[in-house]
Amino acid sequence: MDLFSKLKTGLSKTRNQIASIVKTGPVNEELYESLEEALIAADVGLDLSMETVDRLRDEVKQQRVTDMPGVLSLLKELLVSDLKKEKLPEDFPPKPWIVLVVGVNGVGKTTTIGKIAHELRNSGKKVMLGAADTFRAGAIEQLKIWAQRTGCDFVAQHEGADAASVAFDAIEAAKSRDVDVLLLDTAGRLHNKVNLMNELSKIVRVIKANVPHAPNETLLVVDATTGQNALKQAEVFNSIVEITGLIISKLDGTAKGGVALALTNKLRVPVRKIGVGEGIDDLQDFNAHDFVQAMLGDS
Numbered sequence: 540m541d542l543f544s545k546l547k548t549g550l551s552k553t554r555n556q557i558a559s560i561v562k563t564g565p566v567n568e569e570l571y572e573s574l575e576e577a578l579i580a581a582d583v584g585l586d587l588s589m590e591t592v593d594r595l596r597d598e599v600k601q602q603r604v605t606d607m608p609g610v611l612s613l614l615k616e617l618l619v620s621d622l623k624k625e626k627l628p629e630d631f632p633p634k635p636w637i638v639l640v641v642g643v644n645g646v647g648k649t650t651t652i653g654k655i656a657h658e659l660r661n662s663g664k665k666v667m668l669g670a671a672d673t674f675r676a677g678a679i680e681q682l683k684i685w686a687q688r689t690g691c692d693f694v695a696q697h698e699g700a701d702a703a704s705v706a707f708d709a710i711e712a713a714k715s716r717d718v719d720v721l722l723l724d725t726a727g728r729l730h731n732k733v734n735l736m737n738e739l740s741k742i743v744r745v746i747k748a749n750v751p752h753a754p755n756e757t758l759l760v761v762d763a764t765t766g767q768n769a770l771k772q773a774e775v776f777n778s779i780v781e782i783t784g785l786i787i788s789k790l791d792g793t794a795k796g797g798v799a800l801a802l803t804n805k806l807r808v809p810v811r812k813i814g815v816g817e818g819i820d821d822l823q824d825f826n827a828h829d830f831v832q833a834m835l836g837d838s
């Protein structure tokens with residue numbers, strides 16, 4: 540199955556719901572209510588769903604659209620433009636480019652790092668993985684396997700080591716080995732917010748002190764299957780580190796995609812990538828147009 544098909548499978552529930560609404564008849568208040576319900580059910584969030592449908596209603600009036608396909612294509616345009624609220628990444632950053640990857644345990648950080656490393660290696664970059672999730676030995680080992688699989692340099696200490704000290708080692712090594720991109724894995728123990736905050740802030744301090752232009756990206760990974768819970772996670776992490784981009788993982792395992800809209804709206808940062816499986820190639824660039832198409836379908 541190609542990647543876009545996987546994404547489409549993940550978003551099929553939302554699409555089917557939209558399709559059945561579209562079949563139900565005339566453009567009237569009931570239609571708007573159904574669309575609002577569908578967006579809420581797709582995890583777009585209550586406020587944003589209402590606001591989106593309000594804007595849709597205005598657009599429909601203004602453009603004098605009277606048919607259902609016209610309404611749907613206006614909705615798609617609105618959603619695509621909402622998903623493009625992006626700050627563009629720096630294209631040619633000075634080396635090493637440091638990407639800090641954060642998120643709650645189990646959302647797919649380490650796997651995503653492996654997939655990104657694979658992409659970067661394919662584009663000819665020299666990549667290093669730093670194991671700043673020192674909480675479990677298993678986490679270090681897991682990242683090491685990804686490093687071997689993708690042909691990346693790897694820097695780690697032992698289980699329980701100071702995460703910021705691992706970051707420091709990795710930065711030093713990245714500089715001396717002329718690495719293009721250093722990807723730093725971190726632990727995400729949300730149940731202990733003070734520890735999490737101390738650990739992540741310290742890592743960021745160490746990065747900034749040693750590479751003034753970094754971190755170039757701080758990516759928050761969220762698991763799409765957690766739905767609106769992802770918003771709470773985003774809020775917590777964004778209060779600790781400045782999130783610059785989002786990765787939505789496990790979109791192959793969910794019927795809902797609206798969380799992408801909800802998160803972009805909340806943090807005002809773009810979705811950079813989406814995860815659509817556990818394999819090395821199961822990472823897609825986020826394309827707002829394709830995403831909305833997969834969510835709403837052709838109906």
Ligand SMILES: Nc1nc2c(ncn2[C@@H]2O[C@H](COP(=O)(O)OP(=O)(O)O)[C@@H](O)[C@H]2O)c(=O)[nH]1
Binds near residue numbers: 642650789
């Ligand atoms: N189906 C699916 N599984 C994923 C995806 N990304 C990660 N996983 C799985 O989620 C689990 C936790 O991933 P891991 O990278 O260890 O999460 P971490 O604790 O945040 O580092 C693993 O079993 C991964 O294979 C994805 O996009 N789709």
Ligand SMILES: [Mg+2]
Binds near residue numbers: 649650724
């Ligand atoms: Mg991990």
